Amino acid sequence: xxxxxxxxxxxxxxxxxxxxxxxxxxxxxxxxxxxxxxxxxxxxxxxxxxxxxxxxxxxxxxxxxxxxxxxxxxxxxxxxxxxxxxxxxxxxxxxxxxxxx
Amino acid sequence: xxxxxxxxxxxxxxxxxxxxxxxxxxxxxxxxxxxxxxxxxxxxxxxxxxxxxxxxxxxxxxxxxxxxxxxxxxxxxxxxxxxxxxxxxxxxxxxxxxxxxxxxxxxxxxxxxxxxxxxxxxxxxxxxxxxxxxxxxxxxxxxxxxxxxxxxxxxxxxxxxxxxxxxxxxxxxxxxxxxxxxxxxxxxxxxxxxxxxxxxxxxxxxxxxxxxxxxxxxxxxxxxxxxxxxxxxxxxxxxxxxxxxxxxxxxxxxxxxxxxxxxxxxxxxxxxxxxxxxxxxxxxxxxxxxxxxxxxxxxxxxxxxxxxxxxxxxxxxxxxxxxxxxxxxxxxxxxxxxxxxxxxxxxxxxxxxxxxxxxxxxxxxxxxxxxxxxxxxxxxxxxxxxxxxxxxxxxxxxxxxxxxxxxxxxxxxxxxxxxxxxxxxxxxxxxxxxxxxxxxxxxxxxxxxxxxxxxxxxxxxxxxxxxxxxxxxxxxxxxxxxxxxxxxxxxxxxxxxxxxxxxxxxxxxxxxxxxxxxxxxxxxxxxxxxxxxxxxxxxxxxxxxxxxxxxxxxxxxxxxxxxxxxxxxxxxxxxxxxxxxxxxxxxxxxxxxxxxxxxxxxxxxxxxxxxxxxxxxxxxxxxxxxxxxxxxxxxxxxxxxxxxxxxxxxxxxxxxxxxxxxxxxxxxxxxxxxxxxxxxxxxxxxxxxxxxxxxxxxxxxxxxxxxxxxxxxxxxxxxxxxxxxxx
Numbered sequence: 148x149x150x151x152x153x154x155x156x157x158x159x160x161x162x163x164x165x166x167x168x169x170x171x172x173x174x175x176x177x178x179x180x181x182x183x184x185x186x187x188x189x190x191x192x193x194x195x196x197x198x199x200x201x202x203x204x205x206x207x208x209x210x211x212x213x214x215x216x217x218x219x220x221x222x223x224x225x226x227x228x229x230x231x232x233x234x235x236x237x238x239x240x241x242x243x244x245x246x247x248x
Numbered sequence: 249x250x251x252x253x254x255x256x257x258x259x260x261x262x263x264x265x266x267x268x269x270x271x272x273x274x275x276x277x278x279x280x281x282x283x284x285x286x287x288x289x290x291x292x293x294x295x296x297x298x299x300x301x302x303x304x305x306x307x308x309x310x311x312x313x314x315x316x317x318x319x320x321x322x323x324x325x326x327x328x329x330x331x332x333x334x335x336x337x338x339x340x341x342x343x344x345x346x347x348x349x350x351x352x353x354x355x356x357x358x359x360x361x362x363x364x365x366x367x368x369x370x371x372x373x374x375x376x377x378x379x380x381x382x383x384x385x386x387x388x389x390x391x392x393x394x395x396x397x398x399x400x401x402x403x404x405x406x407x408x409x410x411x412x413x414x415x416x417x418x419x420x421x422x423x424x425x426x427x428x429x430x431x432x433x434x435x436x437x438x439x440x441x442x443x444x445x446x447x448x449x450x451x452x453x454x455x456x457x458x459x460x461x462x463x464x465x466x467x468x469x470x471x472x473x474x475x476x477x478x479x480x481x482x483x484x485x486x487x488x489x490x491x492x493x494x495x496x497x498x499x500x501x502x503x504x505x506x507x508x509x510x511x512x513x514x515x516x517x518x519x520x521x522x523x524x525x526x527x528x529x530x531x532x533x534x535x536x537x538x539x540x541x542x543x544x545x546x547x548x549x550x551x552x553x554x555x556x557x558x559x560x561x562x563x564x565x566x567x568x569x570x571x572x573x574x575x576x577x578x579x580x581x582x583x584x585x586x587x588x589x590x591x592x593x594x595x596x597x598x599x600x601x602x603x604x605x606x607x608x609x610x611x612x613x614x615x616x617x618x619x620x621x622x623x624x625x626x627x628x629x630x631x632x633x634x635x636x637x638x639x640x641x642x643x644x645x646x647x648x649x650x651x652x653x654x655x656x657x658x659x660x661x662x663x664x665x666x667x668x669x670x671x672x673x674x675x676x677x678x679x680x681x682x683x684x685x686x687x688x689x690x691x692x693x694x695x696x697x698x699x700x701x702x703x704x705x706x707x708x709x710x711x712x713x714x715x716x717x718x719x720x721x722x723x724x725x726x727x728x729x730x731x732x733x734x735x736x737x738x739x740x741x742x743x744x745x746x747x748x749x750x751x752x753x754x755x756x757x758x759x760x761x762x763x764x765x766x767x768x769x770x771x772x773x774x775x776x777x778x779x780x781x782x783x784x785x786x787x788x789x790x791x792x793x794x795x796x797x798x799x800x801x802x803x804x805x806x807x808x809x810x811x812x813x814x815x816x817x818x819x820x821x822x823x824x825x826x827x828x829x830x831x832x833x834x835x836x837x838x839x840x841x842x843x844x845x846x847x848x849x850x851x852x853x854x855x856x857x858x859x860x861x862x863x864x865x866x867x868x869x870x871x872x873x874x875x876x877x878x879x880x881x882x883x884x885x886x887x888x889x890x891x892x893x894x895x896x897x898x899x900x901x902x903x904x905x906x907x908x909x910x911x912x913x914x915x916x917x918x919x920x921x922x923x924x925x926x927x928x929x930x931x932x933x934x935x936x937x938x939x940x941x942x943x944x945x946x947x948x949x950x951x952x953x954x955x956x957x958x959x960x961x962x963x964x965x966x967x968x969x970x971x972x973x974x975x
Contacts, residue, residue, distance in 0.1 A: 167957075167961055170954065170957050171954055171957060171958050171961070172954075179954075240952065240953060240954060241952060243951070243952070243953065244950060244951030244952050245951060246949070246951040247949060247950055247951030247952075
């Protein structure tokens with residue numbers, strides 16, 4: 148069988164769903180970061196698939212941008228993780244609720 | 249070299265910064281180590297309570313002074329370099345050029361650049377241009393001043409290395425001294441009144457700092473405060489004078505002011521008397537003239553080299569310098585000149601008479617300084633500005649030598665300052681004795697010594713002076729000046745006799761410590777003594793072309809449109825007679841002093857004091873001026889007046905605020921009630937109703953990121969779903 152864009156979209160959707168699920172339910176800060184990474188990569192996959200399908204390089208360029216931004220996001224996220232851990236001696240995100248109304 | 253004029257004051261400023269920084273550094277680290285916490289204990293341990301303890305502490309038991317070597321090098325080298333640059337600049341411009349009226353100006357930057365053209369004051373025809381430059385001016389007057397200020401300053405710095413060598417505040421001392429040199433050079437080199445005022449205030453500040461150098465001693469701290477407050481009165485007059493000059497001329501630049509005044513005297517002359525009197529008030533404060541002289545004797549609480557540098561040789565002559573600088577203005581205001589002459593002449597004889605009976609070696613010299621400054625003002629007052637400045641220079645040499653010599657005596661006697669407990673030091677400290685004797689001969693006006701020439705020039709000028717409508721005044725002033733010369737010779741030789749001749753009258757313990765000072769102290773003494781001899785030879789009146797100083801300084805005397813012609817060179821016989829009179833008077837003074845005091849206390853003065861107890865007590869209590877000032881100004885005006893004002897305030901004036909307060913209290917009670925029940929009710933009501941309304945929504949704000957993400961996801965899902973299904 149040939150691999151159509153639908154397959155890519157399916158994989159991408161699954162990846163995104165898994166990532167979103169992780170972000171919503173997991174309590175560990177690090178896992179949260181990894182889940183976000185998963186979602187970003189799902190989007191990348193989507194962009195590249197459409198780029199290939201439409202023969203337009205803009206999508207790939209955007210994917211490269213996303214990867215760059217993801218690196219920055221990871222760095223900042225890890226830095227936040229460390230300072231959070233130093234403050235609270237835990238990685239549980241439920242502890243981070245100072246802004247509660 | 250002449251364009252490096254700005255470098256002359258810059259060197260001492262750099263010295264001040266380096267010394268001050270290093271002192272603070274060592275002070276801080278040491279303070280923390282010693283006390284643990286930064287409390288107020290002075291880390292310079294108070295010295296034993298002798299008069300001037302600095303020179304006395306020649307004994308061990310002191311810890312090493314941090315950075316002492318750097319302080320020494322920086323402190324003296326900065327002034328030495330300033331001296332070199334000063335002479336470099338003078339010779340670069342050229343003595344010939346200077347004496348033919350050459351002025352070299354170096355402008356550093358525009359200080360006040362407003363430059364708004366506006367008419368200032370009520371003097372017609374005056375357009376003010378508010379522009380002030382930071383600029384230095386080298387002409388014959390400032391050349392002479394920087395020459396001897398930097399040179400004498402350098403010698404005194406070198407002397408201080410030996411004198412202050414064991415003082416814990418060594419770095420602080422040199423920092424202040426360098427700062428003083430900077431301010432003094434700015435004062436002398438300034439080319440406008442405002443910059444001169446900056447230097448003027450700077451030297452006042454340094455004087456205050458150095459008088460109160462032993463800040464833990466109440467007497468020294470009080471003396472510093474007194475000097476500052478008394479000087480402030482004078483400075484106020486000075487600044488009023490500057491305002492007046494700006495109002496009259498629309499500029500503060502020396503050259504422009506003086507040339508304008510000289511070119512068009514008729515316009516400004518009516519106002520100049522007031523302006524000149526204001527300026528003279530400043531000079532009276534800075535140069536310690538009656539009635540503001542009281543700070544100078546007290547200023548002797550400072551270390552002796554400071555007395556030599558600031559309170560004898562340089563700073564106190566700033567007033568004379570300023571009056572000589574403004575000679576164009578003063579000559580257009582004859583009434584002001586009369587005041588200058590009278591104040592000068594009176595101060596000269598007044599201070600000299602106090603000096604007759606003082607027993608503190610430095611106090612005698614202090615009153616002598618006041619008296620000599622009076623001489624200089626007397627010279628300026630009769631229009632002999634050149635003679636006044638000449639005396640400033642020679643006085644700087646011999647008075648610095650005398651003060652440094654007295655410091656050497658104090659050093660030798662472990663801090664003793666009372667001449668009744670001295671005597672017989674002639675053989676023990678020979679170099680100090682010889683130099684002191686030379687300087688004493690100079691100040692007494694013995695022929696061929698420096699003081700003779702300058703004093704003679706002044707006496708001759710006073711005798712020849714002419715005051716409109718007061719023909720008796722010059723002769724009266726001349727008589728006073730001549731008597732002062734006699735008194736000066738008398739009290740100076742009394743000082744020499746009691747200090748150096750006869751038997752030693754101090755304790756045996758002190759006698760065992762007597763020693764000649766180290767070479768850093770004796771070499772400046774020798775140089776200054778030499779200058780006390782040759783320093784006056786530039787003003788040799790009798791020989792053809794002998795008087796070099798007069799043609800050199802004459803460019804500062806701008807020709808006036810209305811000036812009377814200069815008095816003709818008076819005949820030789822009269823001049824010789826005048827000279828003989830002053831020499832004879834000085835001789836009588838010297839003879840009486842030696843006859844009465846050579847063997848110590850002497851019976852004649854004691855009998856005189858017994859015969860005229862009133863006179864003696866008045867003199868030794870300095871005419872009770874301090875007491876009168878204390879009664880009038882401190883007790884009377886400040887305390888009693890304050891009490892009266894307080895009573896008036898409490899009974900009369902307070903009725904108004906008290907009534908107002910009662911009304912206000914009633915009103916404010918009303919407004920407070922309104923505020924509390926009506927305004928606050930509204931505000932609180934709104935707030936609490938909102939709080940109740942939004943209790944439900946509050947719960948959505950959990951503060952948890954995941955909840956928000958879930959809501960976001962759900963919202964997105966809902967939007968997409970709606971889009972897809974209800975398209």
